[in-house]
Amino acid sequence: MKTRFSRRHFVGGAAAAVGALGLRPNSALAALRLPPPPPGVVPADPYDDLAKLASNENPYGPSEKMLEAMNAAWKYSNRYGYPDGDIHEKIAEHHGVGTGNIIMNAGSGETLRVAGIAFLRHEEKVIGVEPTFTTVYRAASGIDADVIERSLLPDYTQDIDDLIRVTKRNYRDVGLVYVCNPNNPTGVVVPDSDIRHLLDNIPEDIPVLIDEAYHHFVQDPAYATAVPYIKEGRKVLVTRTFSKIYGMAGLRLGYGIAPEEMIDQMRTYATGSVNALARWGAATALEDPGYEEWVRETTIALRDATMTELRDQGFEVIPSECNFFMVHTGRPASEVRAAFRRRDVAVGRDFPPMLDYLRVSIGTEDEMKRFMAGWNEIFPDGMTATGRR
Numbered sequence: 001m002k003t004r005f006s007r008r009h010f011v012g013g014a015a016a017a018v019g020a021l022g023l024r025p026n027s028a029l030a031a032l033r034l035p036p037p038p039p040g041v042v043p044a045d046p047y048d049d050l051a052k053l054a055s056n057e058n059p060y061g062p063s064e065k066m067l068e069a070m071n072a073a074w075k076y077s078n079r080y081g082y083p084d085g086d087i088h089e090k091i092a093e094h095h096g097v098g099t100g101n102i103i104m105n106a107g108s109g110e111t112l113r114v115a116g117i118a119f120l121r122h123e124e125k126v127i128g129v130e131p132t133f134t135t136v137y138r139a140a141s142g143i144d145a146d147v148i149e150r151s152l153l154p155d156y157t158q159d160i161d162d163l164i165r166v167t168k169r170n171y172r173d174v175g176l177v178y179v180c181n182p183n184n185p186t187g188v189v190v191p192d193s194d195i196r197h198l199l200d201n202i203p204e205d206i207p208v209l210i211d212e213a214y215h216h217f218v219q220d221p222a223y224a225t226a227v228p229y230i231k232e233g234r235k236v237l238v239t240r241t242f243s244k245i246y247g248m249a250g251l252r253l254g255y256g257i258a259p260e261e262m263i264d265q266m267r268t269y270a271t272g273s274v275n276a277l278a279r280w281g282a283a284t285a286l287e288d289p290g291y292e293e294w295v296r297e298t299t300i301a302l303r304d305a306t307m308t309e310l311r312d313q314g315f316e317v318i319p320s321e322c323n324f325f326m327v328h329t330g331r332p333a334s335e336v337r338a339a340f341r342r343r344d345v346a347v348g349r350d351f352p353p354m355l356d357y358l359r360v361s362i363g364t365e366d367e368m369k370r371f372m373a374g375w376n377e378i379f380p381d382g383m384t385a386t387g388r389r
């Protein structure tokens with residue numbers, strides 16, 4: 001951060017000032033070389049300058065109505081018990097289930113971790129695909145449970161018949177099946193018919209965790225939420241988050257929906273620590289479908305336009321139903337990522353085994369323009385480019 005500041009301030013900064021502010025090249029101001037700032041004095045936050053396309057966040061943040069509700073909730077900062085917008089009841093109502101079917105956590109990542117710990121015992125197995133979102137797998141490793149990671153099919157879909165086969169083969173040792181739908185990092189959905197096929201064909205006492213963090217972005221009519229399976233009495237846990245469509249990643253509120261016995265089993269391991277602002281922000285978000293709709297439409301329009309530009313240049317882009325997509329770079333994505341980072345654009349990390357695919361989150365219009373400008377420099381000749389810049 002320091003280096004970046006210095007470079008910009010003393011080299012780029014002076015040169016840019018000459019051009020941008022219309023200073024004469026030989027003016028005293030243009031020639032000025034100020035000493036570096038002392039520790040603690042940061043004139044501008046480099047984080048703000050970064051195009052943040054790495055973590056599938058909502059770049060716009062909470063809606064005005066949510067901000068108002070959260071501002072009004074500061075007065076509860078010093079309390080343990082306080083009015084909380086009835087968020088627990090509102091989530092239950094939103095899904096047409098009872099409050100006993102909901103567990104709230106500080107982000108759905110915590111729900112995933114708690115599920116991993118609650119449903120897996122030492123040396124038991126969690127079964128799912130690779131690559132996917134790995135919080136459950138990491139929770140499993142932390143308690144010496146095993147992870148069976150199965151490959152995606154060539155079209156990047158999850159091989160449900162394979163998951164069924166492996167679950168049956170390991171029946172006695174399987175603690176949990178994990179399905180991220182749509183999948184992160186590919187953005188590909190599992191059709192509802194496949195979810196039903198999975199549930200109908202594995203032993204009914206095996207819990208299935210369906211992670212619907214990106215539910216709100218999906219348009220594919222073959223997809224549907226798995227919440228109805230919970231109402232049918234199946235051993236299904238669906239996780240959702242306020243981090244994505246509602247722009248609350250930094251505020252931390254996610255939840256799980258499941259049969260009461262499963263929720264009770266998880267509660268033992270959960271802290272239930274959701275702060276007052278997050279509660280009020282989330283309660284207001286559920287009453288503000290207009291904002292959700294705007295975020296979805298804007299995100300999808302920017303995603304599709306960016307994907308089209310890349311495809312027009314000959315790059316393979318995996319069809320996505322999310323607020324991110326994966327593009328085939330034809331060379332290690334880590335190199336491409338580093339080249340972007342030098343241009344103040346942060347893009348997704350490595351997702352083994354797809355090491356020559358780059359995951360790009362959808363940011364604002366300005367951020368996507370910066371992404372494409374960077375891309376055109378890094379791949380000046382389209383897909384045939386091999387130059388390292």
Ligand SMILES: Cc1ncc(COP(=O)(O)O)c(C=O)c1O
Pocket residue numbers: 055056106107108109110133180184211213214240241242243249253254
């Ligand atoms: C598939 C998936 N599930 C869960 C999460 C966790 O999100 P949070 O803990 O912010 O709710 C993420 C975050 O990126 C995700 O991609």
